[in-house]
Amino acid sequence: MITPLDRADYGRVRPLCLPLAYHLCCAAVLDGHNPGTVLVDDPNDPQSAFIFSPEGSYLVGEPHNEAFNRALNRAFYDRVTLGEVHALFFVVHPASWEGQLPAMLGGRVPLRMERRRYVCREAKYDWGAHVPNGYSVQRIDQALLERAELRVPDHMRGWMEGNWGSTADFLNKGFGVVTLHNDRVVSWSVADCRSGDACEIGIHTLPEYRRLGLGAITAAAAVEHALTHGYALVGWHCNEDNLGSIGTAEKAGFELERRYAMLYAFLDEAC
Helix, strand or coil: CCEECCHHHHHHHHHHHHHHCCCHHHHHHHHCCCCCEEEECCCCCCCEEEEEECCEEEEEECCCCHHHHHHHHHHHHHHHHCCCCCEEEEEEECHHHHHHHHHHCCCCCCEEEEEEEEEECCCCCCHHHHCCCCEEEEECCHHHHCCCCCECCHHHHHHHHHHHCCHHHHHHHCCEEEEEECCEEEEEEEEEEEECCEEEEEEEECHHHCCCCHHHHHHHHHHHHHHCCCCCEEEEEEECCCHHHHHHHHHCCCEEEEEEEEEEEEHHHHC
């Protein structure tokens, strides 16, 4: 059996999600700050749950729940048939969920992606002293997005809308910082999610503007904004082999908190 949980009842799965507290987006969905879906075996007393968030999917609770797992398989491939999803990225607890995933994925064995989580509780990098001549760093607000001469990348707009539901919700609940050059957004650090006094951010810099230190400048400016606007902790996730992201995080003042594995599968290939 599988049931979409009503948003008003999301609190019922919080105890199952506590071991994944280092994945803030899971809690952010339960808080209602970020869009998502929660599927459970029993809406009154959930023992197994699947949480779909903008930053990945989470499987928590009892992994040996055959009826729930079979129903998840159908739910996954219904979305494939409708063209809504082509791949899923999972973080699980307990680890024994991993052994159940092939049955949910049409016999496909998920691949492993080694990841890192960094945290920052103190602004350490003096980003303002490193902004190159001809560049400026600004907070994302409505006025900036409406500037007629400003070239805002589709990637940045998609990030805000995908993680928050709409640009309006991003401006209301999230935050972000951009670095500008010649009326062009060339680097941006956008909040992925928020829960309590914590948030997580990401960074992107246009390829032709990389290796100029702009990623660290932009990310550090976003950290400074967060820590001076009510947040006590800023998180950052990246792949173990993403040396650019690792270097940017560490330069911007983040410290490694943990390593973990994310599992993923391309569902349309497994149909």
